[in-house]
Amino acid sequence: MRLTTWNVNSVKARLPRLLDWLAEVRPDVVCLQETKCPTEAFPVGEVGVLGYAVAAHGDGRWNGVALLSRVGLDDVTRGFPGEPGFAEDGVPRPEARAIGATCGGLRVWSVYAPNGRAVDSPHYAYKLDWFAALRDALASEIAAGPLVVCGDYNVAPTDADVWDPALFVGSTHVTPAERQALADLRDLGLLDVVPTPMKGPHPYTYWDYRAGMFHKNMGMRIDLVYAAADVAARVRSAYVDREARKGKAPSDHAPIVIDLEP
């Protein structure tokens, strides 16, 4: 089974590249993040032509996640129990940041963690709350069967996952609390499936659009595949498809491609 995850930064803007990539890579299951489109506006027909069933979860101009599968797409769950909303003005508003489904016997989640914006921002507290609720929700999921949780976690697990750790001191994505949130997820029994970079020593998955960051390989590893032990044991290969970050109108994230033993 070929499983992939990709923050596409708008499925509408990325559709031509997404369709070309699907035809070339032929994944069985695709986790998408930052689709930036309402659930009903997802281009179901376009990806359907390539043989994919679609489960989308969107809330308008921001966020949005989806799952594509050509090996079955059952028991779709939009959001998770206890998932907090962002309560900027005291009114919690739910956001589309997680969708789960069972694909070919594997329970798959596509997640898009809150950015956090700044350590003193309410968005940062929301980010930590969201991770804590995700951990609680996944505790029962991991007990139920083979589980993999893919997506944009918006946290670099270690200093080696950032091109210049000194620049990030005091910023989100690298704080001890955020890294502890990842450790708490791993403590459920999830393993970090670290992909092979196609170039250089760092399996970065994100490079800012500005200042030629991709071309200088000044990136971050913030897209992660967290797999239960039985799933991690089936990993034949995993790599960052940095080819998808090149050329005209790319996303600022590259996909991760994981091949699992049957």
Added chain:
DNA sequence: ATGCCCATAAAATATGGA
């Protein structure tokens, strides 16, 4: 080579991304 911000909603800028 990989090539130097982008997407969205909205109508010139404002916001979010990380």
